[in-house]
Amino acid sequence: MPENNRTKLLIARRVPNAVASRAVSEFRAYVTESDMDAWSVVDFCKKHDVPAVLIGKKSGLQEDHIAALPSTVKIIANASAGVDHMNVAFALERGIVVTNAPDALTECTADFSMLLVLAACRRASEYERIMRSGWGKSFGMTEMLGTRVNGKTLGIVGFGRIGRAVAKRAQAFGMKVAYTDIQRASPALENGAMFYPSLEELLPHSQVLTLHVPGGGTPLMTKKEFGLLPEGAVFVNAARGALVNEDALYEALTSGHLFGAGLDVYRNEPHVDVRFAGLQNVFLTPHMASATIETRDQMGFTALDNIAAVLDGQKALNPV
Ligand code: DGY
Numbered sequence: 052m053p054e055n056n057r058t059k060l061l062i063a064r065r066v067p068n069a070v071a072s073r074a075v076s077e078f079r080a081y082v083t084e085s086d087m088d089a090w091s092v093v094d095f096c097k098k099h100d101v102p103a104v105l106i107g108k109k110s111g112l113q114e115d116h117i118a119a120l121p122s123t124v125k126i127i128a129n130a131s132a133g134v135d136h137m138n139v140a141f142a143l144e145r146g147i148v149v150t151n152a153p154d155a156l157t158e159c160t161a162d163f164s165m166l167l168v169l170a171a172c173r174r175a176s177e178y179e180r181i182m183r184s185g186w187g188k189s190f191g192m193t194e195m196l197g198t199r200v201n202g203k204t205l206g207i208v209g210f211g212r213i214g215r216a217v218a219k220r221a222q223a224f225g226m227k228v229a230y231t232d233i234q235r236a237s238p239a240l241e242n243g244a245m246f247y248p249s250l251e252e253l254l255p256h257s258q259v260l261t262l263h264v265p266g267g268g269t270p271l272m273t274k275k276e277f278g279l280l281p282e283g284a285v286f287v288n289a290a291r292g293a294l295v296n297e298d299a300l301y302e303a304l305t306s307g308h309l310f311g312a313g314l315d316v317y318r319n320e321p322h323v324d325v326r327f328a329g330l331q332n333v334f335l336t337p338h339m340a341s342a343t344i345e346t347r348d349q350m351g352f353t354a355l356d357n358i359a360a361v362l363d364g365q366k367a368l369n370p371v
């Protein structure tokens with residue numbers, strides 16, 4: 052850690068250069084070159100008495116790690132929206148502020164969710180593979196047809212920032228929007244979307260369904276919920292793999308009940324259930340919904356802003 056008068060900070064995950072430069076100019080920062088695991092974070096904090104740590108998924112601090120942190124640690128900042136990789140409740144109990152970066156990734160995650168909707172509806176994965184293997188056969192009027200998004204209803208589970216940003220995009224593609232959430236949004240936020248008070252009520256109306264709720268707990272989408280979707284529905288998940296029972300999803304995809312799926316997140320990341328890789332009707336991406344240069348910079352800057360505020364004695368900007 053470089054010696055100067057500024058406050059110490061541990062950047063425990065690999066961050067974009069712009070974020071690292073800012074960290075080094077504003078703090079007495081140690082910036083890791085590769086993502087640190089949780090015990091390495093604990094050891095570092097003990098050795099250097101740092102008051103602030105920026106972590107990511109790989110350094111997911113659980114109860115025993117947090118218990119072992121020195122009392123110098125005042126804030127754990129996550130450069131992500133999701134914080135399911137750490138035990139937030141235990142950190143808060145210990146008086147450590149936990150923050151996330153909820154706004155930074157809204158637009159890019161919504162773009163990507165729409166990409167999954169379009170790719171799954173329009174068989175992008177199959178078309179791409181055909182081209183890469185040389186094509187060589189024109190398709191007739193009835194062959195390799197996708198399903199139209201215009202005029203269909205997009206069911207959104209979770210009408211927070213990302214859910215609402217997806218709704219806007221879907222409306223621009225001529226889709227109707229329906230949603231469910233713990234409570235109904237104001238008419239201004241709803242912007243014409245139809246509210247259903249429960250997932251069970253939303254599902255039968257969702258020709259395309261997309262999830263935008265935090266992960267954790269029991270899966271939302273099991274055999275029963277997939278069964279409630281209309282025949283030929285498309286399922287999209289750029290939220291968290293833990294929300295889905297993957298056996299049930301696989302069955303719904305192979306039985307023909309679902310037309311297809313667009314998936315960016317999986318239960319056992321960074322591994323994908325290989326059965327999905329064998330299916331034609333799924334479009335698969337490796338948890339990249341927020342992965343743009345601009346958004347990743349913004350996610351890191353948000354974490355630094357939170358750290359600066361808390362170490363300055365102010366309230367966190369994005370407390371969890
Ligand atoms: C998030 O920030 O939660 C995204 O899923 C990226 O990890």
